[in-house]
Amino acid sequence: MTKFLVFLGLLVILPNGQGAAAERYRLDPDHTFAHFAVVHTGISSVRGRMSIMKGSATLDAGQQSAQVEVELDPGSIDTGVKRLDAALVDEMFFDVARYKGARFSGRAVKFSDGVPVEFEGELTLHGKTRPVHLSAERFACRQVKILVLERFVCGGDLSAVLMRSDFGLDKYLSMVSDEVRLTISVEAIREDR
Numbered sequence: 716m717t718k719f720l721v722f723l724g725l726l727v728i729l730p731n732g733q734g735a736a737a738e739r740y741r742l743d744p745d746h747t748f749a750h751f752a753v754v755h756t757g758i759s760s761v762r763g764r765m766s767i768m769k770g771s772a773t774l775d776a777g778q779q780s781a782q783v784e785v786e787l788d789p790g791s792i793d794t795g796v797k798r799l800d801a802a803l804v805d806e807m808f809f810d811v812a813r814y815k816g817a818r819f820s821g822r823a824v825k826f827s828d829g830v831p832v833e834f835e836g837e838l839t840l841h842g843k844t845r846p847v848h849l850s851a852e853r854f855a856c857r858q859v860k861i862l863v864l865e866r867f868v869c870g871g872d873l874s875a876v877l878m879r880s881d882f883g884l885d886k887y888l889s890m891v892s893d894e895v896r897l898t899i900s901v902e903a904i905r906e907d908r
Contacts, residue, residue, distance in 0.1 A: 748765065851873050
């Protein structure tokens with residue numbers, strides 16, 4: 716489950732395909748989450764999500780470069796089952812009393828039509844840092860209007876498969892899969908110049 720946090724950070728790297736210089740973006744914490752799924756007892760999927768504390772990115776579509784920094788909040792885990800959430804934040808899994816946050820730092824490694832479609836970086840979770848690779852299932856950038864606010868926004872869904880044991884989250888491997896399917900849904904807002 717911890718792997719999914721890393722991917723949230725990757726979504727922050729958003730292009731606009733217009734400028735010659737790098738543009739700065741900030742993640743919208745109300746619309747950016749890491750979603751994860753693990754298999755329980757080899758039968759059904761258990762799903763949940765985690766929020767971000769803050770995040771930022773730069774994008775230079777002309778140079779096909781993008782950088783991202785994201786801080787995740789393991790204490791915000793929500794599976795829809797209160798007892799499971801309490802177990803996940805306890806010392807048995809994420810141990811949020813000891814490891815209050817998680818961090819991802821990365822860069823885009825592949826672009827298509829001016830948009831980043833693959834990302835590589837490092838995720839630090841539960842005191843361990845590991846490399847991660849994310850692929851975009853969908854990605855778009857455009858001017859949007861929500862009620863009276865107009866903003867240039869980039870976002871989409873990024874996905875990866877991780878092994879939770881790589882981060883020391885290896886409890887109950889006979890009941891809960893080591894493999895974690897991660898999807899990061901993100902919205903990033905371009906900062907005014």
